[in-house]
Amino acid sequence: MNTSSDALSRLLALYPVRTVLDIHCHFGAPWRMDEQPAAAGVARYHMILAGSALLDAEGQQGTPLQAGDIVFFPHGSAHTLHAAGRGRQALPQDAPRHAEDFVIRKETANVDSGARQHTDILCGQFHFDAETAAALLRSLPPVMLVRTAGRADFAGLGALMNMLNVETETPRPGAHAVTMQLSSALFALLMRAWLDQEEAQQVPGLFALLASPRLQRALQCMLSEPGRAWSLEELADACHLSRTTFARLFRATAGATPGEVLTRTRMAQAGYLLAERQRSVADVAEAVGYQSEASFNRVFKRHFHIGPGQYRREARQAADAKVNANA
DSSP states (O other): OOOOHHHHHHHHHTSOEEEEEEEEEEEESSEEEEEOOOOTTEEEEEEEEESEEEEEETTEEEEEEETTEEEEOTTOOOEEEEEOOSSOOBOOEEOOOOTTOOSEEEEOTTTTTTOSOEEEEEEEEEEEOTTTTHHHHHTSOSOEEEEOTTOGGGHHHHHHHHHHHHHHHSOOTTHHHHHHHHHTTHHHHHHHHHHHTTOGGGSOSHHHHHHOTTTHHHHHHHHHOTTSOOOHHHHHHHTTOOHHHHHHHHHHHHSSOHHHHHHHHHHHHHHHHHHTTOSOHHHHHHHTTOSOHHHHHHHHHHHHSSOHHHHHHHHHHHHHHHHHHHO
């Protein structure tokens, strides 16, 4: 599928995500791992490095997973991974920790006792600002599955999985820093691969617009100039569609009107600019298309449920807390 890489980059830049990679699993069949619903703004993912597994999620039972697969739960829904086999299913336990370990190692008791099938999995979470990323996450299905095996066009994502496996399996000097840097690219590569699987148009929202050959230009316009007072006619012309046809197709694809999508884009940009601490509220308001600071404040508060000043303070506190945690 042909999409604009610049548009995807701009879209993802509006919704910062922090990637956590914290569990490395070594399981011998039969085993079972139950995951409870995640907190708001947290989306779990699992990378199958070796072996196979079955997935139970969202009413679907026994979806087969194989080495090279990445499964991602944008809405934080509960799910179960397991593997069939003779004997009673083993529940994973934390392995003994060593001083150099920066991931939790989970194993089943039978992993080294002759189990015929071994499965290795890397697990982690994507952390979003729940309010800011709401529009983005609504554009994604409850379960996303990307299969990299046999896909030369997914070679980068497959190579990233292999590198993360090496760095977490046998820690070397600087492994933690290397892993953090590598995993920061995971979400972007995952979304690019998912778009290339041509499944994005199945869920109305931002990614459906990005994946639509007829409408992606309208989203590109909004992302490139969110502060511009885009008219329906201008966006329709950019897509080479009549005003009526454009409005109908846009709403069906996005699940929202062009005006609503533009407002969400502006608010995401405003949140990003406020968190950067470089501009005043008045400057941010003007940058995202509001001539009146009072008007901007009303829309911002309706979108985020807090005012721009409080948003900036909380963003500053969160950034300082992150720095202190990593110190």
